[in-house]
Amino acid sequence: MPFIEPKQPLKMPDPYQDQDEAGRPQTFAQPDTQDEGDEAISSAQFVYVGRQPILDRVGALHAYELLFRGSAQNHAVVSDDAQATAQVVVRTIGGIGVPSVLGTHRGYVNIGRDLLFDDIVHLMEPERFVLEILETVRFDAQLIARIQDLRGAGFRIALDDVCEMSPNLRAALPHADIVKIDFLATDRTRLADLAQSLRGRGKTLIAEKVETREDFAMARELGFDLFQGYFFARPQVLSTRRARSSRTSLLRLLALLALDAGIVELEAELKGNPNVVMQLLRLVNSSAFGLGRNIASLREAIIATGTRQIARWAQLLLYAGGGDLPWRSDPLVQLAGTRARFMELAARWIRPNDEAFADAAFMTGVFSLVHVLVDSTPDATLDPLDLSPLIRDAIVGRKGPMGALLSIAEAAGEAQDAAAIASAQSRDEFAALTPMVLAELNLSAAAWFGAHLAE
Incomplete structure (x- = not known):
């Protein structure tokens, strides 16, 4: 195939562009007349997603890598990879919308170990999203089993930032479809052998961080399939106004879902919360439900999406919802989220x-603190929601096995002796909650909360 220049020419550096330690161009905010206070207000009113093109061998657009952006400025400060990924997913699917972000192309999403095991993965349609596993993830038997399940569900797996044939890469290769080789970090004397070895294993190769014409020519000569980097295009930042959802309405919606409410009841509740309706429609229209058309009717959206997906989304919106404090700074929301996951x-x-x-346990944790969120009492908050007796009695009176689980979760969250509460239960099943098990569950719940930090 003849050499074809990429569709976008190489751009000369601009005066506001610097380089990081690896020599990559780094963009900083250009000076303007807007002061920092105005910029902070603007960032609070909008959500942002970055996308960088991935091109094929003839320079045509093949896919986008989706990137976290905290503002309109085209760079990101990421202190928590899981949090950044959760925000990218929420904003792409429910904020800006998949058609606007991806068009007809796939989106590559960076994902760490915690999120690979989380339900947020299933908010993404396998035909539209590629799971790009971070280079820091270590492949063990548990992770490999999970990846096999995700591949069985239709997801394609990409390995990110590869620069050598390491033992971890060898363990990962049988379970991956795509390998991204970092052109900045890879030893050029070993690049040809690395590419040949990976191609021999049948992997699709992406040359990433391609920043010069010479790099592009070398990558093509070595047989790379796809290309990404500043030589072709810098990331583009997309934005939309931040949608706020009423916590009270979300709680009513979650209560209806917990009661297996019918479509008529769900439709009536959703009609009272336009922001949730908007995001639900974006969610269902982003997925390949086999209907051959976009859905505009709320009732159709409920049927097509399914109550489990709606529940996942409502939980995520509840935790990302509109308190005065940012989500990651709200200790009450943190307590409710970790408690719910611990109980599940x-x-x-x-x-x-x-x-x-397990579903009821999660809901019990969710509702156990909502009276504080809405500044009321447990009875006054829960009675109008008409929750199942299993959940209501556990919260109000700590009754039954669910009440025992709630007491254990409270103790675990307050660094008290949760194992003693478990061992005091008359039911034999609680003997399985040993101190070691409870400690691990507590850590897993905290990791889950970190993965769901959003908006």
Whole structure:
């Protein structure tokens, strides 16, 4: 195939562009007349997603890598990879919308170990999103099993920032479809052998961080399939106004879902919260439900999406919702989120085959502190929601096995002796909650919360 120049010419550096330690161009905010206060207000009113093109061998657009952006400025300060990924997913699917961000192309999303095991993965449609596993992720038996499940569900797996044939890469290769080789970090004397070895294993190769004409020519000569880097295009920042969802309405919606409410009831509740409706429609229209057309009707959206997906989305919106404090700074939201996840994990541990019990445990954790969120009492908050007796009695009176789980979760969250509470239960199943198990569940719940930091 003849050499074809990329569609976008190489751009000369601008006066506001510097380089980082690896020699990569780094963009900083250009001076203007807007003061820092105005910029902060603007950032609070909008959400942002960056996207960088991935091109094929003839220079045509093949896909985008989706990138976290905290403002309109084309750079990111990421202190938590899981948080950044969660925000990218939420903003792409429910904020800006998949059609606007990706068009007809795929989106590559950076993802770490915690999020690979989280439900947020299933908000992404496998036909539209590629899971790009960070180079820091270590492949063990548990992770490999999870990746096999995700590939079975239709996801393609890419390995990011590869620069050598390391032991971890060898373990990962049988379970990956795509390998991205970092042209800035890879030893050029070993590049040809690395590319040949990976191609021999049948992997699609992406040359990333391609920044010069010479790099592009070398990558093509070595047989790379796809290309990404500043030589072709810098990331573009997309934005939309931040949508706020009423916590009270979300709580009512979650309560209806917990009661297996019918479509008529769900439709009536959703009509009272236009922001949730807007994001639900974007969610269902972003996925390949086989309907052959976009859905505009709320009832159609509920049927097509399914109550489990709606529940996932409502939980995420509730935790990302509109308090005065940012989500990551709100200790009450942190407590509710980690408690709910802890209870779900503990329920799965003692009753591994009872999915309904685990779902109810999560809901119990969610609702156990909502009276504080809405500045009311447990009775006054829960009675209008008409929750199942299992959940309501656990919260109001600490009754039954769910009440015991809630007491254990409270103790674990306050660094008290949760194991003693578990061992005091008359039910044999609680004996499985040993101190070691409870400590691990507590850590897993905290990691889950970190992965769901959003907006």
